[in-house]
Amino acid sequence: MIEINKHSGIYTLETKQILNVSLEKAWIFFSSPKNLQKITPSHMGFEVTSKVDAKAYPGQILTYKIGILPYIKQNWVTEITRVKEQKYFVDEQRFGPYKMWHHEHFFETIANGKTLMKDKVSYKIPFGFFGHFAHSIFIKKQLTFIFKYRHNTLEKLFNA
Incomplete structure (x- = not known):
C-alpha cells in the first residue's frame, strides 16, 4: 500500500508492509545504511559515497549519488536525526533534490513473530x-515506482 497526500504545500507518502522476519532481523537490515542500495532500483545508479557504520545512530551524516533523471546524478546528504532501537529511526535531507525530506521508519512485532x-x-x-x-x-510516479520496487524486493528477501 502506497498513499500520497498533499497538505500545506507538503506531500506525505505512507507505506506499510508485513515482513515474515523477526523484529530483530528487520532492524538489523534496515538500520544499516549499507542495505539502501539493495532496495533502490538499479537504474537510479544509487551509490553511498560516505563511509558508513554498521548501523544508524543519531547525528550520522550519509552521502549518496543518485540518478534523478537519465544521465543526471545528484549528490544527496541526509542525517539520521533520531533512533529508538528496534522501534524507529528518522532520516532528514540536509542537501539534495527536495526542498525538504523527512523520512520516518517504524517497526513493530505483530502476530506469529512477523514485523x-x-x-x-x-x-x-x-x-x-x-x-x-x-x-x-x-515525481509522484517516480516515488511510487521506487517504493513499489522496494516492496517487491523486500517480499523476495523476507517473504519468499
Missing part, C-alpha cells in the same frame, strides 16, 4: 508551481 514496517515520508518540492506540476507528471 510490521511503516514508512512516512514528508517532502516538499522546490520551484513552486513548476515543482508541483513536475510532481503531478513525474
Whole structure:
C-alpha cells in the first residue's frame, strides 16, 4: 500500500508492509545504511559515497549519488536525526533534490513473530508551481515506482 497526500504545500507518502522476519532481523537490515542500495532500483545508479557504520545512530551524516533523471546524478546528504532501537529511526535531507525530506521508519512485532514496517515520508518540492506540476507528471510516479520496487524486493528477501 502506497498513499500520497498533499497538505500545506507538503506531500506525505505512507507505506506499510508485513515482513515474515523477526523484529530483530528487520532492524538489523534496515538500520544499516549499507542495505539502501539493495532496495533502490538499479537504474537510479544509487551509490553511498560516505563511509558508513554498521548501523544508524543519531547525528550520522550519509552521502549518496543518485540518478534523478537519465544521465543526471545528484549528490544527496541526509542525517539520521533520531533512533529508538528496534522501534524507529528518522532520516532528514540536509542537501539534495527536495526542498525538504523527512523520512520516518517504524517497526513493530505483530502476530506469529512477523514485523510490521511503516514508512512516512514528508517532502516538499522546490520551484513552486513548476515543482508541483513536475510532481503531478513525474515525481509522484517516480516515488511510487521506487517504493513499489522496494516492496517487491523486500517480499523476495523476507517473504519468499
